[in-house]
Amino acid sequence: MQQPIEVFDWHRILIKELPWTFLGEVAFRTVFMFIILLTALTVSGKREVRQLSIYELVLVIGLGSAAGDPMFYDDVPLSSAVVVFVVMMACYKLVTYISDHYGKVRNVLEGTPVYIVEDGRVLIDNLKSEDITREELFADLRVQGIRQLGQVQTTILEPNGQISVFPFKEGAVLDGLSIMPRLLDARTERLTTPGTYACYTCGHVERFDQPVDAPVCRHCGQTKWCMTVRDT
Structure with missing residues (x-):
């Protein structure tokens, strides 16, 4: 007992x-x-x-x-x-x-600071090496008032896990991939209308002058695209 x-x-x-x-x-x-x-x-x-x-x-x-x-x-x-x-x-x-x-x-x-966005394009390999998803990156950018990747000149992942965002100066903003959820949902593989499109995965921007079916992004190899947007 x-x-x-x-x-x-x-x-x-x-x-x-x-x-x-x-x-x-x-x-x-x-x-x-x-x-x-x-x-x-x-x-x-x-x-x-x-x-x-x-x-x-x-x-x-x-x-x-x-x-x-x-x-x-x-x-x-x-x-x-x-x-x-x-x-x-x-x-x-x-x-x-x-x-x-x-x-x-x-x-x-x-760790060391890692560049994850440059000139409006996501550096996918760097993002993967840091075990961060594209969705997490986009959420962090939206918190800082970013609406599309063409606004971003450079984004750096700091050793403490936070991101530093350096936007383009006013007047230098590029056409880019919208990071707003509803516009991202409009991605497609069939580009039926000529125009400027951004890769859904990395944000690489390319102009297509004629309709094309499932073009491959030269930077990340994906085939989904969204119409670009511009914020000045």
């Missing part, structure tokens, strides 16, 4: 029945999990690390878990949580120090 819990039993609260040397194992476990979290978030890509740096996200996950368990479970000693906090903070400080002083390490862990 389980013995009733004695309230404010400080030995149970601080260490329970474990030996104090067990805290060394807790420190090792924490370092191990810090490395696992850092590796997982590095591999997962920038999409998962929006706004927070990868180091801050690892710290938040690790400290959140360490802080939560001792609050609810009587069999988790406070001393273990304290060791986790200390070791996590030490790992965080060490990794950020190394990152600040060694550019190659920083580039591996955080």
Whole structure:
């Protein structure tokens, strides 16, 4: 029969029945999990690390878990949580120090800025390498007031997962692919009317002077097109 819990039993609260040397194992476990979290978030890509740096996200996950368990479970000693906090903070400080002083390490862990739109055209290969969908890109552009790709001179995916958008100056806007959902739904493979069309996938703009069936985009190889629009 389980013995009733004695309230404010400080030995149970601080260490329970474990030996104090067990805290060394807790420190090792924490370092191990810090490395696992850092590796997982590095591999997962920038999409998962929006706004927070990868180091801050690892710290938040690790400290959140360490802080939560001792609050609810009587069999988790406070001393273990304290060791986790200390070791996590030490790992965080060490990794950020190394990152600040060694550019190659920083580039591996955080990544580098990546161009994903240039001159109104989506760089599909770069988008795929960063594990970001075209729909996610278009949503981010719409949030920043962009209605069609011809407005965009350059878009850069930053290491923290956010995008920086540099529009064309007034008067230099190009014909481009509309990124408004309803206009995107009007895509077609059969171009029955001569005119200027934009590739549905990458936004490459091309003029067709006669009707054509399923023309292939020279940049991404797709065959769906939309009529271009222009915003000045």
